[in-house]
Amino acid sequence: MDENISFFERVYQVVRQVPYGRVTSYGAIASYLGAARSARMVGWAMNASHGHDDVPAHRVVNRQGLLTGKHHFGGTNLMQQLLENEGIKVKENKIVDFKKHFWNPAEALQR
DNA sequence: TCAGTGACTGACC
């Protein structure tokens, strides 16, 4: 089954299922994958997501709703623009009402 | 082979 794929590919599948106008955090994905303490791995997986156009990495932010990965989007406000394009308010590289837009894969995907 | 790094998180002081 999917156990044949790499850890980061599992991350892609979760991020790929993030609905429009929603965002999630590294810890939420990591927790869903059973590696809540390996949130770094999720971030690292995102680093490799550049070769995966189907992975909306801009919908993945840290626990604070901060666009920590923005710098990896070319060092521009592209990540912010993408989020605002989905109706998500972003200020100072941080998502406004983050918990309101937060999407929990553990609940949405039902484990 | 060993050591360092990383788009994070939680706990401790």
Added chain:
DNA sequence: GGGTCAGCCACTG
């Protein structure tokens, strides 16, 4: 309440 430290796993040099 705010800052610091350690842990986690995989990849690169």
